[in-house]
Amino acid sequence: MSESNKVLKKSKCDNVKGTSGAFQAPGPEVFENPGATSVLHENDFFVKTILDAMVNPVCYKDKNGVYLGVNEIFARQIAGLPEKEIVGSTLLEGALKVVEKFPERAFLEGESLLECVKEWERDDIELLKKGGKHTREYKGICADGVRRVFLVNKSTFSNEIGEVRGLITVLQDITDRDEVQRTLREKGKKYRFITEQTELIIYEFDFESNTGNLDGAVEEVTGYSAKDFQSIPPQVWMGYLHPEELDQVNENVTKIQKEGGKYRQEFRFRKKDGTYFYAEDRGVCLLDESGRPYKLLGIIKDVTERKLAHERIQKSEKRYRSFIENFKGIAFQADENFVPNFLHGALEAITGYTEEEFMSRVQWKDVIDPKYLPLVIEEENKLRKIPGVFTVEMEYRIRDKRGKTKWVHETCQKIPGRAGKPEIHQGVIYDITERKRAEETLAKVDAARKKEIHHRIKNNLQVISSLLDLQAENFSKHQVCKTPEVVEAFKESQDRVISIALIHEELHENGETDTLDFSPYLEKLVDTLFQTYRLGNTRITLKKELEKNILFDMDVAVPLGLIVNELVSNSLKHAFSGRDSGEIYIKRILFKLSGKLFSLNSVHFFLG
DSSP states (O other): OOHHHHHHHHHHHHHTOOTTSTTOOOOGGGGGSTTHHHHHHHHHHHHHHHHHHOSSOEEEEETTSOEEEEOHHIIIIIIOSOHHHHTTOOHHHHHHHHHHHOGGGSEETTEEHHHHHHHHHHHHHHHHHHOSEEEEEEEEEOTTSOEEEEEEEEEEEEOTTOOEEEEEEEEEEOHHHHHHHHHHHHHHHHHHHHHHHTTEEEEEEETTTTEEEEEESHHHHHSSOHHHHHHSOHHHHGGGBOHHHHHHHHHHHHHHHHHOEEEEEEEEEEOTTSOEEEEEEEEEEEEOTTSOEEEEEEEEEEOHHHHHHHHHHHHHHHHHHHHHHHOSSEEEEEOTTOOEEEEEESHHHHHSOOHHHHTTTOOHHHHBOTTTHHHHHHHHHHHHHSOSSEEEEEEEEEEOTTSOEEEEEEEEEEEOOOTTOOOEEEEEEEEOHHHHHHHHHHHHHHHHHHHHHHHHHHHHHHHHHHHHHHHHHHHHHSGGGOSHHHHHHHHHHHHHHHHHHHHHHHHHHHTOSSEEEHHHHHHHHHHHHHHHHOTTOTEEEEEEEOOSSOEEEHHHHHHHHHHHHHHHHHIIIIITTTOSEEEEEEEEEEEEETTEEEEEEEEEEEEO
């Protein structure tokens, strides 16, 4: 064998001897042996066969970066070049050949292939200097045009004395795994976003290892981080449950561990700030092949607001039920036609009918006294016609199931419909029978009191009249008072007092308190005056033409009576002086002006 062949074979064998022994080559003594050449060829063929049989792309280079060999899949899938064009070239030289043959591979996602190759080459040079292994991920477009992700494993190999002689690179296609991981990362981001935004805590707990993991809005809900939960045993966290619910939760967990399946429970958990939140825990207990529970998967949701709102509603409903059950009236709600769809309260106590009877065969109008039904219908029509929110109040009588008459007070309010919905009517009805009876009793007492007052005033005025009469008689006996003017003055005062006394007498006798029927009073007043002034003039007659049922209150009747008193008394005193006959004619004329009723009293006298 020539010297040059010895050197070549020795160099090649040295370069394929790995530090791990995977590529053990014959020692230098082989090259002095005449059969060395055939052995080396057999080794080369054996190594080449092994490399080509591998599913992962493999290449190896010397310490100067020159490729010594590649397997078939590397040449075909990675480089897209024949093996002979790769062997003997550096990485950069091979890349230039690839770009020349496949221009579309010059850039990958905006990055230059040559720049990536230079970075790869720097990594190789650094590794060849220090020796050892290196692993990294690499993305690239392969010769078949497919974008792939590789896990690149690089390892130096040495000769017998430990000198680094070259570098072996094995590429593992992890495209599918990378895609799965990327998808999982994207889903994980969405999952974390959803759980954090919805304030959900996702957890898993392994029974065998007694460990668990939490994710999601852990800190937002509890105030503790996920690491806090992982660093403390689950048994300790159980102490953070509300004491009132601890036993029940322990019982539930024990049952879940025995039976498996889905579960749901609610409890209060103490947060980091010392306050409690209401938690809704939903999950499933997974079973192994033998049917034994081994893991919990679940979701914890903060339901504090819902729980507190539910408690407020329950309290409100309790107060409402208490109010309705103890309500002495009837609360109702009716449609636009006043057909009730809700009646509750003291319905049976007031009407004798049950709520079920009113909602089926009995109508509210059936119990209203027919005398008051037009009033109720009129108020209902008023509610219909007036727009917007409007309220009416009315009092009327009803007849209960036993036929007993009762008074009720109804307040009804119209609520206009919204969003196309019809209007509704709602209100309350109270039994006011006792109040009405009390009012009637008080009215009778008041009338009796006023009647007694009129009687006493009349008596007192008659006493005054008698005193005036006596005083006039006493004055007439004295010489100084012989003049008729003095006695006449006393008689006029007496007449005026009598006219007022007659008003109170009329009110007392007729049972009225403030309103006087003026016609009977006028007749009595004139008759009294005739009896007083007509002495010796028996042929003077009185003619009266009066309207009936002319009513005046006290403020009008008293001054009007005094006026009539003056007119009649003056007529009797002065109109018939020196005559023995005549007639006085009294006429009552009624007329209206601007809707008000006025009265004109006309007194005429006729000489005989």
